[in-house]
Amino acid sequence: MGENDEALYAIADTCRQAAAGNLEARVPYLGESKAETEVRSAVNDLLDRTDAFVREAGAASAAGAAGHFYRRFLAGGMGGAYRRAAEEISRSGDAMSHNAEQIASAAESRIAFADQLESAVLALSEKIAAAAGEMGRSANGLAGFARSAVGDAERGLETVTELRRSSGQIRHAVDLINRVAMQTQLLSLNASIEAARAGAAGRGFSVVANEVKTLANETGESSGEIIDQVDAVQLASEDAVRVLKAVTDRIREMSGLIDGIAAAVDGDTVHETTGLSELAEVLRVEVQRFLTAARA
Amino acid sequence: MKTTQVRPTGQERKFSDGELIVTKTDTRGILTYANDVFLRISALDEEEAIGQPHNLIRHPDMPRAVFKLLWDTLKERREIFAYVVNLAADGAHYWVFAHVTPSFDDSGRVVGYHSNRRVPSRSAIAAADELYGVLRAAERRHDRAQEAVAAGYATLQRVLEERGRTYDELVWDLSTNGRTR
Structure with a gap:
């Protein structure tokens, strides 16, 4: 050896x-x-x-x-335990490949979802902004309209109040005329008695006294009619004042509501609330930020 | 030592599925090791092979561009796969699915190259043969070796571009369509 x-x-x-x-x-x-x-x-x-x-x-x-x-793992030339291990490695490669495909397809659908969401949110926020703009303009128009309506009603109230006051003055004047007519009636009666007592010499005077009486009677009747008319005018103007006041109050309430709408749409600097158009923009920006993160 | 040019006889030699052809070279491509299977299939004695450049078994049908790609890839310290037809010393030829890798020492330095060769599928051989015919035709239009390589390489790149595959992907397409899995 x-x-x-x-x-x-x-x-x-x-x-x-x-x-x-x-x-x-x-x-x-x-x-x-x-x-x-x-x-x-x-x-x-x-x-x-x-x-x-x-x-x-x-x-x-x-x-x-x-x-x-x-x-791939080349199993050629490999036998027994070598081959089994090779096949094991190949299988894990397949699993990795499968996982990678799944991750890739998940990423793809995430991107597709992001695209969909983006276009939906963009469209939505544009619509909200447009609607908010329209509402804001309408609310401002309505507020202006309400202000001028209140102004008109107030002027009407003044006019009617003025009318009431002048009709009171008219009544006063007519009362005076009425008293003068009654006084004249008494005077004409006394004149008729004095004319009768004067006999034939007073006949002509008696005719004049009668004429004066007739005139005084007519004046009294006319005054009564005028007073009735003036009373009617006063009643009507009181009604008108009540109605105009109610209308003015309603318009003022409406004006408050419209201000509320305008504040909701445009925002409110006093209470520091955000308006609808601004909210739509915030939504768009936030979603954009989220999508940028989701796409990364 | 064989210095005379071997003429291909057109006879194909095969080796079995369970066999591996193994050779090692130094960094210059000089054979430092060859296993029994290599020697048998190449019809060489060990002393005829060791110390010779690896192109000892180069077949004239192999496009130069494939070897350029092989060496370029190895210089980048990457593995490469290639279908190769080799020429045995007796004029027979044999197709292999070659896997060539750099060998590193403990400090990560390339100390040589290693080639494992396996039996390719018939369909892969047919596809590689067809591709190499195209590359060969491009190379034969040039007399100067350098221009021939460049023409073959450009043709290979064009083919890959047309198919939308990298070289590695193409090689693996061929192998997975066939037996090797």
Whole structure:
């Protein structure tokens, strides 16, 4: 056995190097005998296959980690435990590839969802902004209209109040006329009595006294009619004042409601509330920010 | 040592699915190791192979552009796969699915190259043969080696572009369509 020592040591050296992880090591030429050739071939075949497996395992895993799933584990030339491990690595590669596909498709649908949401929110916020603008303009128009209506009603109230006051003055004047007419009636009666007492000389005067009485009677009747008319006017103007006051109050209430709408639409600096148009813009910006994050 | 040019006989040699052809070279491409399968299939003795450049078994049908790609990739310290037809010393040829990788020492330095070769599927051989015919035709229009390589390489890039695949993807398309999985 002694003459083979050199060859055996050479084999041992190669095996130790391989065991230490140097898969470059191979058994050198040992001699030309059949046994020497056979041993060298067998050990080197073992090392070649181990080397191939290690290279494949490293490279296939690295390719999988890099997302190059087309690079498979080459099981060719591998038998038994080598082949089973190779198939195991291939399966994990398939699983990684499948997961990567799922992640990719999830990302795709997330992007698609983001696109949909974005266009929906954009359209919505544009519509809200447009509607809010329209509402704001209408509310401002209505508020202006209400102000001028209150002004008109107040002027009407003044006019009617003025009318009431002048009709009171008219009544006063007519009362005076009425009293003068009654006084005149008494005077004409006394004049008629004095004319009768004067006899024939007073006949002409009696005619005048009668005429005066008739005039006074007519004046009294007319005054009564005027007073009735003035009373009717006063009643009517009182009604008008009540109605105008009620209308003015209603318009003032309406004006308050309209201010509320305008504040909801345009915002309110006093209570620091945000208007509808501004809210629509905030919504758009917030959704945009969310989508930027979702797409990343 | 063989110095005479081997003439291809057109006879195809095969090896079995369970076999691996293994060679190692130094960083210059000089053979430092060849396994039994390599020697048997290439009809070489160990002393005829070791110390020779790896292109000892180069077949004239192989486009130069494929070897350029192979060496360019290895220089980038990356692995490369290629379908290769080799020429045995007796004129027979054999197709392999080659996996060539740089070998590193513990400090990460490239100390040589390693090639494992497996049996390719017939469909992959047919597809590679067809592609190489196209590249060969482009290369043969040029007398100067450098221009030939450039023409073949440009043709390869155009083919890849037309198919929308990288070289690696194309190689794996061929392998997964066939037996190797």
